[in-house]
Amino acid sequence: MDGDRVDKVLQDVLKEITPSEQEKQQTSAILDKVKSATNEILKPFGFSHLVAGSFIRDTWMRDKKEFDVFILFPKNRSREKLEKDGLEIGKNIAKKLRGKHRIAFAEHPYVRANIDGYEIDIVPCYKVDSALRIKSAVDRTPFHNEWLSRHLFPKFIPEVRLFKQFCKGQGLYGSDTKTLGFSGYLCELLTINYRNFRTLAEAAAKWEPGKVLINLEGFSGFDDIDYLHKKFPKQPLIVVDPVDPGRNVAAAVSPENFMKFVFACREFLKKPSRDFFFRKPFQVDPEKLEREMLNKKSKFIGFSFKAPDVIPDILWPQLRRTGKRIRDMLEDHDFGVMNWDVWTNDLDKCIIFFELESWSLPKxxxxxxxxxxxxxxxxxxxxxxxxxxxxxxxxxxxxxxxxRTFQEVRPKLKEILTEDEKTLKAKGIASYLAKEITKKFDILQERELISHARRYPEFGELLTNFFEKRVV
CATH class of the missing domain: 3.30.70 (Alpha-Beta Plaits)
Structure with a gap:
């Protein structure tokens, strides 16, 4: 490893990603504006609020103009009342700030507002005495804020930014169900543990799945690896939440993305480059895709349908579960599935597709x-x-x-999908998808998949990466 080269790359990247003083002042002004409006709207209720997120800790990224406002409800308030009043408060805050808003959903509904180009989530939660007594997942956030205020020292801030940017460059930043990667909070905890990004990368290059435990608060009972595997099954990275020992902050990180991160760290330390931190602009090459398909000699088939009106964090797991179930059904009929993947633009289109060893089988x-x-x-x-x-x-x-009942894969796939909603669900097709598939679906073979790659660049990128799929 060329240590001097690593440090030079990190210094150069940090200059690119650190917000300017003007950007910091602009952000601070927006924060003050939102706090003032929130205080005014909350006066009749007697509630307090908390602003959370990377802006408060100065670990925010230049291209991420977003933060959260948590409205703290008394813990004896009913869930129904919290949701109703929480939405009303959120709408009024957005209205007072002359921003646009829409209703979003997590564990319960909340308001997502756009104010002067900043995306602000206004989330109702319960004001509880301990993170161990939460009534909903978002109730932990004030405790995360408080813990980080005591442990995230100024010297860690640039290191957190480097870590986040590295994850972004590798397509691993975010704990949402689409990405299955590293959340901002996880990046902050790992940085606190390893003190700087270089040390973190050096340690991560040696990580082994299921053998990494970060226990910042030193909670007892975490020395037994067998116990940990039972408590956090099939989770390659375990970072115990310092405010709640029953929670793994890294639970969202998939095994594939864990290994991608490990190998990315190894390669970066061998050949340091800013390219690890910034994804190159992608241009779909349909002709190249077609050549790749022909050269592989395997066969590709899939189907598309209208995306159901649900949030991405519900849609992506349902797509993966459905893709896995259809793969199993195809393999039960001897159609060998080499690989498969799913995609949605989160608006109006979903695609599930498969790479097969062959189109047809013996009679x-x-x-x-x-x-x-x-x-x-x-x-x-x-x-x-x-x-x-x-x-x-x-x-x-x-x-x-x-x-055989089916020699060709296309009729078999069509037979699987051509059912009423109840039957599709009984087959294992996820509920929201079953409803849309029942209405209409289109079988896609190679040419149709290429056509969709032209029309939807993000799908084109996925399909291109599908052919180049590799961790090492």
Whole structure:
């Protein structure tokens, strides 16, 4: 590792990503404006509020103009009343600031406002005494704020920015269900633990899945690795929330993205470059995509349908669950699925697609039956298959040759999807998707997939990355 080169790259990147004094003043002015309006709207209620997010800690990124305002409700207020009054308060704050707003949803609905180009989430939560007594997930945020105010020292701020930018450059920044990566809070905790980005990258280059534990508060009972794997199953990175030991802050990080981060750190330390921090502008090349498909000699098929009217954090898990279920159904009928993926523009279009070993299968398939030593099962097997084709014995087992219902994958995929909503759900298709698929879906083969890549650049990027898919 060239330490001097690493430090030079980090210094140069930091200059690019650190907000200017003018930007900081502009942000501070917006914060004061929002606080003043919020205080005025809350006067009749007697509630307090809390502004949270990276702006408060000065770890914000130049291209992320957003922060959160939490309206603190008494803990004895009903959930229904909290939601109703919370929305009303949020709308009034947006109105007073002459901003646009819409209703968004997480664990409960909240107002997302756009004020002078800043995206501000106005979120109702309960004012509780301890993070261990929360009534909803967002109730933890004030405790995160307070803990970070005591541990995130000024010297860590540029290091947090470097870490966030590195994750962005690798497509790993964000704990939403689309990204499955590193949240801002997780970036801050890991920076506090390792003190600077270079040390963090050096440590991460040696990480092994399931063997990384960060316990900043030193909570007892976390020394037993078997216990940890039971408490946080299949989670490659464990960062115990310093305000709630029952929560893994890194729970959203997928195994694939964990390994992507590890290998990205290794490569960066070997060959330091600003390219690790900034994603190159992407241009879809449909002709290249078509050549890639032809060169692979495998087959591609998928289907598109209208995106249901749900938030992305619900839509993406449903897409992945549905894709996995359809893959299993195709493989149950001997269509070998090499790979698959899902995509949505979060507005009006969803696509689930598969890479297959082949389009078609032989007319007949081989079915292994019972042992010849099982008299009852032998009789049943022979009776069932004697008129359907050949029957013979291999070693001690009966074998039948039976005709396939589907030789081609396209009719099979169409048969899977051509059902009413109830049947689709029974097959394992996610609920919101089942409703839309029942209305209309379109089967997509290679040419249609390329056509969609032209029309939707983000899908084109996904499809391109699909062919270049690699961690190392």
């Amino acid at each position: 007949h398939r081989k079915l292994i039956g019972p042992s010849i030593f099982s008299k009852r099962h032998t009789g049943e097997f022979i009776e069932k298959y004697k008129d359907k084709g050949r029957i013979w014995i291999e070693n001690e087992f009966w074998v039948a040759e039976i005709r």
